[in-house]
Amino acid sequence: MPFRLDARQEDFDAAFAAFLGTKREISEEVDDTVRTIISDVVARGDAAVIDYTRRFDRLDLTPQSLRVSDAEIDKARSACDAQTLEALELAHQRIVRFHETQRPADQRMTDDLGVTMGWRWTPIEAVGLYVPGGTASYPSSVLMNAAPARVAGVERIVMVSPTPDGVINPLVLVAAQIAGVDEIYRIGGAQAVAALAYGTQTIAPVAKIVGPGNAYVAAAKRRVFGQVGIDMIAGPSEVLIMADETANPDWVAIDLLAQAEHDTAAQSILVTDDTALADAVCNAVERHLATMKRAEIARASWNDYGAVILVPDLAGALALVNRIAPEHLEIETRDPEALVPGVRNAGSIFLGAHTPEAIGDYVGGPNHVLPTARSARFSSGLGVLDFMKRSSILHCTPGALRALGPAAIALGESEGLEGHARSVAVRLNL
Amino acid sequence: MPFRLDARQEDFDAAFAAFLGTKREISEEVDDTVRTIISDVVARGDAAVIDYTRRFDRLDLTPQSLRVSDAEIDKARSACDAQTLEALELAHQRIVRFHETQRPADQRMTDDLGVTMGWRWTPIEAVGLYVPGGTASYPSSVLMNAAPARVAGVERIVMVSPTPDGVINPLVLVAAQIAGVDEIYRIGGAQAVAALAYGTQTIAPVAKIVGPGNAYVAAAKRRVFGQVGIDMIAGPSEVLIMADETANPDWVAIDLLAQAEHDTAAQSILVTDDTALADAVCNAVERHLATMKRAEIARASWNDYGAVILVPDLAGALALVNRIAPEHLEIETRDPEALVPGVRNAGSIFLGAHTPEAIGDYVGGPNHVLPTARSARFSSGLGVLDFMKRSSILHCTPGALRALGPAAIALGESEGLEGHARSVAVRLNL
Incomplete structure (x- = not known):
């Protein structure tokens, strides 16, 4: 059963604080292993990367076969069905168009004393993009990471992705091609992060590494930070839905489950001022779970980390929402815009009944790489600025x-x- | 003697690569100690902070005396001379005015399909500012860190600074008062970082921690990243001066030394196409060193890490400059602006003979917290954006x-x- 909290109950504050403190990830102690792998790649380059790939991915590579060839990418493209290709192209086009509006402006100004001040933005010269292998290998994430880098003007975009037993998702290769990735290497884990950060005989180093990964990848990114830039350390995904009595319980339920199906550690939260809606959503969740393909994962997430929070009024509940700082915030109320000015901490806001988060995951335009685990309190979703840097200018x-x-x-x-x-x-x- | 490289020599590429790889910091292995301190502060709060402060700073505190009182700040102010106070006020005013131009705009747009997309910027709610103690306790850095946070709209700015044996720099307190810091605690090291990140009985937690510190502070910031946001991990400071035959060797020399006097690990580099200037600068460096107060530190830095790089032409040398990615870049040439478009990687650019870096350190307006150790390849100086975050918006x-x-x-x-x-x-x- 999901958590059920009621802001009108006396013990609510303590219960809410306990809920906020719930840990959804077991932090594995992988740091020593990662340190060893990184030093080894720094010392031995390609040879170390090839050894670890044999050990972890059961795949024999040579310096020549580290890189995915253009022929393989073309072959992957011809294996994809036309409808999916078209959807990827549409998504890419919309993501590019949205991110083009994020390009920052340079500035120069001269004050009364004769001091000229300002800044110039320039793209990062080379960027590495980590793409997980296996079931978490999402072509949409390739677009969301590579497109803003290209819009920023990054000249060299390098993708790495592990291919356990040599198996690669063809759609990931196609998405990379569509987004203009320049080089793709079939390697993963801490060894791939080290190769991107320090370079090997075959792989030239990059200046920044972005993209999600498992505990080893996260620990490696943390370790190479400083040598290169990194994006956020991604945690399990989450959605918070604010809904009133006008919301469709069936739609709210499937939106909660679309989050829950990602991962047993994902989190779905409903905040409502309507007890009847809360009950109807819980019933609809059970109905959907009965027929969902990923019901097992979604049910575990919903039962272990899901929550229904009853509040006297939604505007007043914004303080709670800001403390939770959800990655995704859906507002399905009579007047969604009325709540927006009070939102302080949220990665992305989805307004109204006809904007399920899945639209934003794929084809809306804004980025789906967003701050998780309450980090929307201090950070933003991925964007063009993450692939540029600013030099300030002074002249007296x-x-x-x-x-x-x-x-x-x-x-x-x-x-x-x-x-x-x-x-x-x-x-x-x- | 500083390094001397000549781009016209055959072995230049190898010599330059070796120069780029020079490590200026011994990375102390302090991570285990820091991990212990952080867990202890998480577990015991104030009591742990007080214990570590007694041990490391030889100072006995109580939960009540952790915080610097308003009376102490007022007393510090009355101890400062009028000229310095006036200079601090001028610096603050100019820093605020410059950073006000960095406030980002919100965005909303609707496309032909009826999709409304955009974003909102909001300030981070609470920020912690680390200020080193002892000789590296700079009031100007307090202004440079706190002013952009205030301009961003941060509601609560908390400063921590160690006061070994109870000694505190009154100017640091006054700078904090001028910049609008809300709370000041006399604690430092990993224990202060942990207190800011996780909170104690007396200190409410913040959402982001900025500011420089020693190896323990850097390791602690790296560890709490994720729980809170952090800024860059600061390394030793550096300047690169591009100069032609029009430059005044005496002025170039003192600018190199103004960098070198910071720290024996600081780095000062001259890039010039004029051998006579190079020689004249080296002679002027020795003349200045003979009378400088911090000559010992400056001489060690110049001899160990200083460099003079002779190049056939300065425009062509921009590729080298971009590989070095200096924190500070001074251009003292006949036409400094002509070189600016070719600068890709530099924290801050100072144009012309009348813009010594020291003006930018104090009263220019742009921020003096800048990316060190080649990190200008992927990151920017501190600014208003570092204290805000962006929520994307979607409506269908x-x-x-x-x-x-x-x-x-x-x-x-x-x-x-x-x-x-x-x-x-x-x-x-x-």
């Missing part, structure tokens, strides 16, 4: 330096940095 | 869902996520 005229110099000298001296002060003073003949 | 009309639904269903099915497909299909009566 001699007059501007005369005006600002004395203050800089005073501060340099107050910090005991006499050389700083002198670098200004010599220019002012002080 | 029934017609938009009809138009996009079939593609979402196809992709959901192709990924084996039948619940995703069904969440769209039920709304279309499919």
Whole structure:
């Protein structure tokens, strides 16, 4: 049974705090293994990557066969059915168009003293994209990671993906081709992260690594942070649905389960001011589970981590929603826009009864790589800015330096940095 | 003696690669200690923080005296001389004005299908600012970290700073007051990072931690990443100066040394196409060193990590500069702007002979918290965006869902996520 909390009950605050503290992931202690793998790849390059791939993926590679060939990609494309290809193309087109509106502007301004200030944005030169293997190998995620990098102007996009026993998802290759990935290597795990960060004889290093992965990949990303940039460490996915008596319980139920079917550690939460809706949704969940293909996973997630939270009014419940900081927030109420200004912490907001999260997962346009595990409190979904960096610019005229110099000298001296002060003073003949 | 490289020599490529690979920091293995400290603070809260402060800072605190009182801050202010106070106020004003231009815009757009897409930016609710103690306790860094947070709209800014033997830099307290820091605690090290990330009985947790620190602080930030957001892991500072025959060797020399005086691991690099300038700068460096207060530190940095790189032409040398990816880039040439479009990787660019880096360190306006250790390849200086996050927004009309639904269903099915497909299909009566 999912958690059931009622904000009108006396013990609600304690129960809600306990619910917020629920751990959905067992953090495996893999750090020592990962450290060894990384050092080995740094020391031995290709040879180490090939050894680990033989051991973990039961696959024999050579430096020549690390990379997926163009012929293999073309073959994968011809194996895909036309309807799926068309859907991928449509998704890509919409994702690109949306992300094009995120391109940041450069800035220059000159103040009264003659100080010119501003910044320039430039793309990261090379980016690595990790794509998990097996059942979590999603072509839509390839689009969502690679498209914003391309829009940002990244010149070299490198994908890595493990292919246990040599098996690869053809749609992942096709998505990479559509999104303009430049190189694909059939490697995974900490060894692939190390190869991207430090380079090998065959794989040139990148400057940033993005994309989700298992505990080993996450630990490796954490370790190479600094040598390269990384995106968020992704956790299990979650949805929170705010609904009132106008919501369709059947639709709300399947949206909760679409989240739950991802992973037994996924989390689906309903927040409502209508007890009758809550009961109807719970019944509809059971009806859907009876016929869902991934019912076993979805049921485990719903029973272990699902929650129904009854509140006196939805506007007042925004404080709770902001504490949960859901990755996905659906608002299915009479007037969804009315609640938006009060949302502080949410990765993505889906408004109204006709915007199931699945539309945003695939073809809406905004990115589906979003902050999980309450990290929407401090971070954003993936976007074009994640593939660019900003250089600030400063230019002083001699007059501007005369005006600002004395203050800089005073501060340099107050910090005991006499050389700083002198670098200004010599220019002012002080 | 500093490195001397000449791009016209045959062995230059190998020598440059070796120079790029020079490690300037001994990475201490402090991770086990830090892990223990963090668990202890999580388990025992205030009591653990107080124990570690007694052990590391030789200071006896109680839960009541953890926080610096308003009276202490006022007393610190009255101990500061008027000129320094005025300089701090000017710096703060200019930093705020510059960062106000970085506030991002929200976005909403509706396409032909009736899909409304966009995003909202919101401030992070609470931010922690780490300020080192002792000689690296810089009031200017307090302004540079706190001002953009305040401009972003952060409601609660918490500063921590160790006060070994109870000694605190009054200017740091005053800078915090000027910048609008809400709470100051006299604690440091991994225990302060843990207190900010997880909270104690006295200190409410924050959602993001920024600011530089020693190896323990860096390791602690790396460990709490995920629980909270963090900024970059700061390394030793560096400057690269591109100069031609029009540059004043005396000015170039003191700019190199203003960097070197920070830390024996700091790095100062001159790139020039003029051998005579190179020689004149080296001579001027020695002249300045003879009278500099921090000559010992600056000389060690210059001799161990300093470099003079001779190149046939400066425009062609931009490829080298981009590989170095300097934190600070000064361009002192006849036409500095001409080189700017070719700069790809640099934290901050200082143009012309009258813009010594020290102006940007204090009163220019742009932030002085910048990416070190080649991380300008993938990251930016601190700014308003680091204290905000973006929630994406999606809204479909029934017609938009009809138009996009079939593609979402196809992709959901192709990924084996039948619940995703069904969440769209039920709304279309499919």
